[in-house]
Amino acid sequence: MKLLTLNTHSLIIPEHEAKREIFVDFIAKEQPEVFALQEVNQTAAAPLLAEAPAGYYPCPGNMVLLKADNHAAAVAKMLEARGVHYYWSWLPAKIGYDIYDEGAAVFSRAPITDAENLLLSQINDYNNWKTRRTLGVCAGDVWYYTVHLGWWKDEAEPFAPQWEKLSKAAGAKKTAFLLGDFNSEADVRGEGYDLVLGSGWQDTYRLAQQRDAGYTVVEAIDGWRDAPDAAAKKRIDQIWCSKAVAVKSSRVVFNGLQEPQVSDHAGVMIEL
Template sequence: MRLLTLNTHSLVEPDYEAKRKFFVDFIAKEQPDVFALQEVNQTASAPAMPIPLVDYCPCSGNGILLKEDNHAAAVAQMLKEEGVHYYWSWLPAKIGYDKYDEGMAIFSRMPITATENLLLSRTDDYHYWKTRRALGICAGDVWYYAVHMGWWKDEEEPFLDQWEKMSHAAAGKQMAFLLGDFNSEAAVRGEGYDLIARDGWQDTYCLAQHKDDGYTVVQAIDGWRDTPDAAEKKRIDQIWCSKVIPVKSSRVVFRGTQEPQVSDHAGILIEL
């Protein structure tokens, strides 16, 4: 079984359509069982999609319609044209860059039997950029969450509060995976990464028999530009499991080495 996570940057990314094609070709070739995407955008003012999508599973509590340029919908359609079938769900959390419905998506080869819409931030203001949500899906008997967290030192919307809500929601599941951009550097002690580990979650990178350096950010990116370590390499994109499981490998993808860069983040592909 293989899982993938990627902060896509999607419509904001330069040369978006070419990079989207690189990404879809990779997915069509590798066919991970589940992949989770963050910063999955659509233009808020774009026309709504004219017809319902057969393989789309609306997330409970999501009142925002799919628009014609929705990134996840485009990925799903392009994969379908390649003969690769996924069930998928999308959840917007906020208005991003003043014009996008920005959220998360999860794609699964197995049917999605349930969804979960989690408000993680203190604020529930759709027009405020610090609003945070998590999208959960159940496929088989396992829950998968697409996560895009805030920052540890943010006094207004601290990581600690968001993690407590995330952990509480996932704690009752038989098995759960958290896939995403945690905005918490794995090498920094006493902050978000250590908090997740202290609560019993397992970093699949640490469990992997074979792994690379794990860095998913190698330059200054939005949200980190004003920090002292803005330009340093970071392992902030992670896949956590609620149990200790055997992990064969963990590999950074879309870093410009084996695969082209498609976002300001690289992704993580693990094999269980």
């Protein structure tokens, strides 16, 4: 069983359509059971999407309709054209870069039977870029959450209270995986990574029998440009589980080595 996460930086990254083709080809080849995406954008002013691709599961409480250039919908259509079917859901959290409905998505090979819309930030303003939500879906008897959290030292919306809300909700499930951009560097002690670890969650990277260096960001990116270590390598994209599981391997994907770069983040794929 394979799980994958990627912060897509969709529609913003240069040559995003060509990079989306590379991503979809990879998914069609590897066919992970679940993949979670962050920064899944659509242009807020774009026309409505005429019809949602097959397998769409609307998230409760999402009042934003799918637009014609929605990145998740495009991925679903492209996979369908390759004969690969996924069930999927998308949840926007805020207006990003002043023009996008920015959100997250989860794709599952197994049918989605339930979905959850969690407000993690204190701010609940769609026009405020620090608003944070997470989308969880249930497939089988396992929940999968696509995660994009705030920064540890953010004065308005720090990491810790957001994590407490997420941990409480996801931790109540029988089994849950958290996949995404935690904006918390695994090599830094006493901050977000240690808080998650100390909350009883299991880092699948540490559980993996085989693993690489794990770094998913190797240059300055949006959100980190003002940090003292802006250009340092970071393992901020992670996959956690609510309990210890047997992990065969964990590897970074789309970092320019085995696969081309398709975003300002690389992704992570684990095999259970």
